Amino acid sequence: MSGFRTLGCVSRSWWLESGVGSAFKTTGFGTEARHQRQPQGSSKWLGTPGNQPFPGLLQPECLSREKLVDVLRASVVDQKGPLVTLNKPQGLPVTGKPGELTLLSVLPELSQSLGLGERELQVVQASEKESSGLVLLSSCPQTASRLQKFFTQSRRAQRPIATYWAVTDGIPTTSEGKIQAALKLEHIDGVNLVVPVKSPSRKDILEGVKRTLSYFRVVATGSGCALVQLRPLTVFPSQLQVHMALQLCPVLGDHRYSTCVGTVLGQRFLLPAESIKPQRQVLDEALIRCLHLTPSQVAQLPLHLHLHCLHLPGTRPRDAPIELLAPLPPYFSRTLRCLGLRQQ
Structure with a gap:
């Protein structure tokens, strides 16, 4: 990692308090923090740590366009040349239907707010709606095209460029490995669901089934949960x-696919995705107590999946690669402290 130029910032408060600092040092994420800009009055919709169960959680439905632009401006972790890097709040959709409040819908106002004038921003890379973390924007179409080509080439060469952090309900049986699955998007009982396909045929592939691959590594464990580093090599919704x-x-906070996991006499097993409907995640009582939540608050638990790091090429061929970083959301940090996660 020492060969990378680091842009962005990493918050150290959660890192030191949760006891997993040494784990992050070994992966090269022990960089100094840089304060993010906060718009005046932002605590009204962003929340403050305190005793809140989900500090910092965004509620997009409660925001006006102007306030969302303020939130996004405060979420900028780096602005260099044509590239702007945001730390997207959980729950904010990147795209949506006409008239919906999304990241894409306010990009013209954000461009003006960041002093880009007529150079309108476009999305190059982004985390999904329910996840938090890095969003890469560009005000230069040529730069955006060059980066998209780089992402495509990296996937073909099986070089992961994105690193996610996740808290999982349960601990993987192995400390690291890879997950391979053929996935397809299906419309089941009025809901779009991603379901696995066993032994896909060539016809399945032609009809939208995609072979997906992710690497994982368990960074820390505690209270029956794990902090997991995920590095996807393919791109598919909800992969x-x-x-x-x-x-x-x-x-943790996956209210859609967690219902695929059943439990009998303490043993977990996989249910067919086609036979169930998404519902609020069910956690055992001991874990709920560790998280200091009420049953009604569990139903509002946000997805603990964060796009933490992106690796980009240098601006010029001889430049060192760039590492973009985004700090964890406050509610994610609170969860780590509550679970007492420690490096293995």
Whole structure:
């Protein structure tokens, strides 16, 4: 990692308090923090740590366009040349239907707010709606095209460029490995679900089934949960949530795919995705107590999946690669402290 130029920032408060600092040092994430800009009055919709169960959780439905632009401006972790890097709040969709409040819908106002004038931003890379973390924007179409080509080439060469952090309900049976699964998107009982396909045929592949691959590594464990580093090599909707459910360790706050995991006499097993409907994640009482939550609060538990790091090429051929970093959301940090996660 020492050969990378680091952009962005990493918050150290959660890192020191949760007891997993040494784990992060070994992966090269022990960088100094840089304060993010906070818009005046932002605590009204961002929340403050205190005793809140989910500090910092965004509620997009409560925001006006102007306030969302303020939130996104405060979420900028780096702005260099044509590239702008945001730390996207959990729950904010990148795209949506006409008239919906999304990241894409306010990019013209954000461009003006960041002093880019007529150079409108476009999305190059982004975490999904239910996950938090890095969003890479560019005000230069040529730069965006160059980066998209780099992402495609990296996938073909099986070089992961994105690193996610996840908290899982359950601990994987092995400390590291890879998860391979053929996935397809199905419309089941009015809901779009990603389901695994066993032994896909060539016809299945032609009809939208995709072979997916992710690497994982358990960084820390505690209270029956794990802090897991995930590095996807393919791109598919909800890929990481489904991959962890297939490991019988659904991501904390996954109210869609955690129901694929059943339990009998303390033993977990996988249910057919086609036979169930998404519902609120069910946690055992001991874990709920560790998280200091009420049953009603468990139903509002946000997805603990965060796009923490992106590796990009240098601006010029001889430049060192760039490492973009985004700090964890406050509710994610609170969960780590509550679970007492410690390096293995």
